[in-house]
Amino acid sequence: MFDNLIxxxxxxxxxxxxxxxxxxxxxxxxxxxxxxxxxxxxDVWRYNAFISKGLVRTFRVDEKxxxxxIQFSSENWWTGDRQSYITDSPARYNIEALEDTEVILxxxxxxxxxxxxxxxxxxxxxxxMERTFIASQNRIHAGISYSAEEKYHDFLKTHPTLVNRVPQxxxxxxxxxxxxxxxxxxxxx
Amino acid sequence: MFDNLIxxxxxxxxxxxxxxxxxxxxxxxxxxxxxxxxxxxxDVWRYNAFISKGLVRTFRVDEKxxxxxIQFSSENWWTGDRQSYITDSPARYNIEALEDTEVILxxxxxxxxxxxxxxxxxxxxxxxMERTFIASQNRIHAGISYSAEEKYHDFLKTHPTLVNRVPQxxxxxxxxxxxxxxxxxxxxx
DNA sequence: AAAAACTCTTGACATTTATCAAGACAAATA
DNA sequence: TATTTGTCTTGATAAATGTCAAGAGTTTTT
Numbered sequence: 001m002f003d004n005l006i007x008x009x010x011x012x013x014x015x016x017x018x019x020x021x022x023x024x025x026x027x028x029x030x031x032x033x034x035x036x037x038x039x040x041x042x043d044v045w046r047y048n049a050f051i052s053k054g055l056v057r058t059f060r061v062d063e064k065x066x067x068x069x070i071q072f073s074s075e076n077w078w079t080g081d082r083q084s085y086i087t088d089s090p091a092r093y094n095i096e097a098l099e100d101t102e103v104i105l106x107x108x109x110x111x112x113x114x115x116x117x118x119x120x121x122x123x124x125x126x127x128x129m130e131r132t133f134i135a136s137q138n139r140i141h142a143g144i145s146y147s148a149e150e151k152y153h154d155f156l157k158t159h160p161t162l163v164n165r166v167p168q169x170x171x172x173x174x175x176x177x178x179x180x181x182x183x184x185x186x187x188x189x
Numbered sequence: 190m191f192d193n194l195i196x197x198x199x200x201x202x203x204x205x206x207x208x209x210x211x212x213x214x215x216x217x218x219x220x221x222x223x224x225x226x227x228x229x230x231x232d233v234w235r236y237n238a239f240i241s242k243g244l245v246r247t248f249r250v251d252e253k254x255x256x257x258x259i260q261f262s263s264e265n266w267w268t269g270d271r272q273s274y275i276t277d278s279p280a281r282y283n284i285e286a287l288e289d290t291e292v293i294l295x296x297x298x299x300x301x302x303x304x305x306x307x308x309x310x311x312x313x314x315x316x317x318m319e320r321t322f323i324a325s326q327n328r329i330h331a332g333i334s335y336s337a338e339e340k341y342h343d344f345l346k347t348h349p350t351l352v353n354r355v356p357q358x359x360x361x362x363x364x365x366x367x368x369x370x371x372x373x374x375x376x377x378x
Numbered sequence: 379a380a381a382a383a384c385t386c387t388t389g390a391c392a393t394t395t396a397t398c399a400a401g402a403c404a405a406a407t408a
Numbered sequence: 409t410a411t412t413t414g415t416c417t418t419g420a421t422a423a424a425t426g427t428c429a430a431g432a433g434t435t436t437t438t
Contacts, residue, residue, distance in 0.1 A: 068334045083323045129318055134272045136325040137259060143332035144365030145257045176333030178426050183387055367396050372417055
């Protein structure tokens, strides 16, 4: 039931069988069908969520009704709204399944408990946070430095597996381009 | 000598006098004159750096010689190249003082020592990392969603103190706009 | 199987933003 | 003080990207 998470943890750091039991104790599985929402703008996000199967998008809708995707999360990635999680404020993002998806939810309090009882887990998650931050800095750099074409090629490099799973207009939204511009960038060469 | 850092730490979490001594032990003060570099692309960054006075910019230069500023850091903020720090790889960023600046450097090994000996410090820095990540997500959102004008107004909101300290063309670089466009955005209205 | 919804492309055109060049100040330096 | 350097603005023009509209395939739903 939580096998994918266990395998993930074992691959990332040393964890004992007892510790695995502690983790399992606080996990809850949630199944989402394609197009179902994991989080809706306005709700408070109180979990850490591990995608064990499938794919979700995190996005916002502006006043003009335009969607802006700030993240895709597929198997073996974490998702959620950090702002809402940290400050207990209403989420500004929506999270929606792009495929049938399985998510393992760990409530905030339990998650903090894991940090205390499993130091290796805490260390790893902090390192992961660092890496995630570095990735987001790279994305900022791409955003302010690259042309439409360069942004797309950068996306191919950094998210090679997503290109065939995500509709093109969503990649455009993720990159801050119109779908038409992305289409033209792709066909031309 | 390290007063500003001490005051900062005391304002952020509970820290004992003994712990402050431990911190002082590993601090090194570095003074930079305006236009001096704290880090040059290609060097490995091995510190955590606290700005106790002044202002620096973190930027990259592309093949066309164009500079792209990904961060400003002023008093009571940390700076450095996380990628280089975490992976011991050559830095891809330059860090340059925009004013006469004082930086407190703590070498990587010592910094990890502080994490072990001062749990409150570790907890706080992890929380700070979370907040920094949230800020960078907000910036990504602005980058893919906003027009030039909206980007500038967002900058005014998120960095109100910098507008009068940083040359306008550097704000443009930070926002991914040409200096001329930013100038026009500002005068119009 | 038919209908509906979604996805991508393409063309014509509009808008935004960048580029190039010049000039006016202001600040830093000799 | 004179000179140089840096900063910002403005205009003319070019280039990049967005918008609107249509159509052709796909996939999903009924």
